[in-house]
Amino acid sequence: MQPDPRINLSNQLADTLTNRSVAPDEKREVTITFRATYAEKARLEQRCSGVVQSDYIRARLFDYPLPHPKLVIPEVNRQAIYELKKIGNNLNQQTRAINEAVKIGSQPLTNEVKSYLRTIEELTALLEQTRQSLTQPTVEG
Incomplete structure (x- = not known):
């Protein structure tokens, strides 16, 4: 019977980790130049x-x-992301209100309403794409 490869891998991993310390326990007090x-x-x-x-x-x-x-998102991007989230929340509220009105029958689902919902969907996708590009961090150096 062959040994379980998972046990072998686990043992190798344990051996490797015992030889590597993630962080020292002692306070660093000596300066070396x-x-x-x-x-x-x-x-x-x-x-x-x-x-x-x-x-x-x-x-x-x-x-x-x-x-x-250390990765940093520039302040101007953070402000833009905040504003985009507010716009996105407003679009979601409009979509929810329209869908609820259609559901309870107070608003017929006309072609105009369908077109408006598609426009909101496209805007939401564009907002998300823009937000994603703004959240790409830069390396601080």
Whole structure:
């Protein structure tokens, strides 16, 4: 009988994780400085894009997981997203009101109403597409 591959994988993962510390338990109190050439400094800055240099160096030196770069959504985008959400909420309320009126019979489902609902649907899709493009974060550096 062959051993279960999941157990083998689990054991390998456990071995790997025991050799890697995610974060040290002790407070860092010692400062270490070193000299580098301008080319080395530029290379380090390029590799650290969006990550604190000391965190990057520590991760590379001590086999910690590499930290994720800090991602930022520009303030102007955040304001635009807020306004787009308000517009989207208004469109949803209009759609809900029309559908409810049609459902209870106080508004007939005319071609004009159908056209208006399609327009609202298209606007909602366009708003979502615009919101998605505005929420693409940039790496802070």
